[in-house]
Amino acid sequence: MVTLETIWEAQNALRGVARVTPLNPAKALGKNVYIKCENLQLTGAFKLRGAYNKLRSLSPQERERGVIACSAGNHAQGIALSATRLGMKSVICMPAGAPISKIEATRNYGAEVVLVPGVYDDAAREAARLAEEKGYTFAHPFNDPAVIAGQGTIGLEILEQLPEVEQIIVPIGGGGLISGVACAVKSIRPSCRIIGVQAEGAASMLTSQNAGEPVELPGVSTIADGIAVKRPGDLTFALCQKYVDEIVTVRDDEIATGILALMEDQKIVAEGAGATPIAAVLFNKVDVSEKKTVCLVSGGNVDVTTLSRVITKGLSKSGRIMEITTKVVDQPGHLLRMLSIISETGANVMTINHAREDQDSDVNACMVNLVLETRNHQHIADIQAALAVHGYELLK
Incomplete structure (x- = not known):
């Protein structure tokens, strides 16, 4: 059984073993938003x-x-x-x-x-x-009272660091983290909202909540490998039903944007699961305009090769890069003319591929594929409009 008393006992047992991780303001996400940095925990995660x-x-x-x-x-x-x-x-x-x-x-x-x-x-x-x-x-990773109580110590820390907290956004995989945090916080501050976030491609807890019982998904697919769980635990399901106010989902491209935002704005490296609360805020899945909100960044153990791909996806989602393909007359000066138009918009060419032998090209034309560094979605629209005015048909 998980109770406030068992969470207090866990807190005492963890003194000198686990770090008390920082709670930092995140003004770039909103004036009322804070980040609980469990990515700075020993082993790089709350577990x-x-x-x-x-x-x-x-x-x-x-x-x-x-x-x-x-x-x-x-x-x-x-x-x-x-x-x-x-x-x-x-x-x-x-x-x-x-x-x-x-x-x-x-x-x-x-x-x-x-x-x-x-x-x-x-x-x-x-x-x-x-x-x-x-x-x-x-040792079950989430469906175990002792494990849940240990994770609940994060809730106690948040209340100590920000007693006036009004809502906490927590990643959900199997549900051990949010169950412990929710039990601790609701037992002391019942008015504080607890909001769970799942990857859209692995929303087992949300599906189960909607069904009224634990449900096993046929499969899961998400860049947030830490929360890619097909079925929540019976214990965590019951605790979420009792204590969690709402569950929202975020797509993989939104998670990637969250990772990128944490890197750029907070100088924090987060894995996919850890960035889901940030994604929920960035894409207005949770209203943080009025309530003092804590986003629990649960871990930072992201593979470097994965991080590179995620950054690219995040840049694309936030309008920081764009890819275009168009036809250019295969004569001297025409490619330079098109590049001059792009240059005048302030975009930077990252890569360019110029293919005469493309099967979709006209005899007197070639296909040009470019990846451009851009400022935002409005900048992308301006580039597309400038090219269209000069007669370039964008094929991608």
Whole structure:
């Protein structure tokens, strides 16, 4: 059972183990918006809190047998570090597609990693099988009272740092984080709204809430790998029904924009899951105009190669880059003429591809593809209008 008392106990147990992470104003998002920086937690995510609280509660016999967990990466690192600190063996089943950085970090914290084809739910099934076969204690990443209580300590910290908080926006995967935060906050400040955010391609909690019972999605697809969960837990589902006021969803391109905004405006690196509250604010999924609002950035463990792709997607979504394809007369001076028009608009050419042999080109024309650096969506519209005035048909 998860109660305010069990969350207080977890807070005491975590003193000297988990960091009290900063709560920073984020004026670029709104005058009333703050960011709770769990990306600065040890292991780079909030999961250490619940993981350590779970493992420290095990009996000596359970510690002797060792612990097993399943995770896309952050719970894995939390369990690995906690087990190593407590002198326990840890085995982590991870989806084979988990970011390499998370896999290697988990190994470096001392765990044995088992890669499982599929997503989180497939790793969970393999972890359950190995737990039965080897006698390991299974540490569930979200559907466990001790884990939820550990995550709830974030709610206590937010109330200590901003007693007048009026709403908190929290990422949802399986629901452990929001369940703990919501239980803690609502028990002390019932008027504070708790809003969950899910990736549109992995909205298992929202689907379950609408159905009135936990529902398993046939599949999930999102850049926010940390919250790519097919089915919420029974316990977290019940706690969300009791304490969570609203759940909204954000698309992957909106999440990418959130990551980019955190980097540029706050100098913060967040993974996809951690940026979902920012995306919810940026794209008006949550009204922050009047209420003091905390966005919980849950983690910063993003793979560098993924980050590069996400930045590109974020730039495109926010109107900072555009791609165009058009036909140009294949004679000297015509390409320069088109580039001069673009230059006059203030755009910067990032890449250009000039293809005579394109099958869609006229005999006396060639296809030109450009990627341009732009200021915003209005700038893109101005570029398109300038090219149209001079007779260029934009094919892309």
